[in-house]
Amino acid sequence: MASPFTPAMLALLAAATPLGNPAAPFAWSLVLAGAVVVLSLVPLGAGRSKADFSPSDLAAPRAMFERLPAWGKRASWAHQNSFEAFTLHAPACLLCLLVGPAVLAASPLTVVAAWLHPALRLAYIGAYVANIPPLRSLCWIGALLSTALLYSEGLKAVLRG
Numbered sequence: 001m002a003s004p005f006t007p008a009m010l011a012l013l014a015a016a017t018p019l020g021n022p023a024a025p026f027a028w029s030l031v032l033a034g035a036v037v038v039l040s041l042v043p044l045g046a047g048r049s050k051a052d053f054s055p056s057d058l059a060a061p062r063a064m065f066e067r068l069p070a071w072g073k074r075a076s077w078a079h080q081n082s083f084e085a086f087t088l089h090a091p092a093c094l095l096c097l098l099v100g101p102a103v104l105a106a107s108p109l110t111v112v113a114a115w116l117h118p119a120l121r122l123a124y125i126g127a128y129v130a131n132i133p134p135l136r137s138l139c140w141i142g143a144l145l146s147t148a149l150l151y152s153e154g155l156k157a158v159l160r161g
Helices: 007-016 024-039 041-050 055-059 061-067 070-098 100-106 109-129 133-160
Strands: none
Touching (some): 024 041, 024 070, 041 070, 055 061, 070 100, 070 109, 070 133, 100 109, 109 133
């Protein structure tokens, strides 16, 4: 049976799977998505510094929210949303790690989705802090759809056995 993928698509797929390990993109996606959560602390920390954060604020860090500048409040919301996105994305990556070769054989787009999610989430934080709602929304839905694709293809691979 002939491959439904063009040579260019196969080359892109090979480049996106380091060392030929079919599970690598899903492992990297999981690690990078976790890194995005940590990186979301950077604009939040900057916002807190603009709000004259002091050691006494450690007793109730959420109480200083009203002192944050507008962009600092958005950074706080983006940080909170990063945890929510990670809790959805991490199990999808783990599912695909379990069925790596099978999910790749069924849909090479899962590799693109795995790499795309952390990139879109990082762009989401920037768009949120910069107050660019259309870009923020596109990044949010794109990352969510990437995660949904991983769940869908991973579950199909599990059900196929």
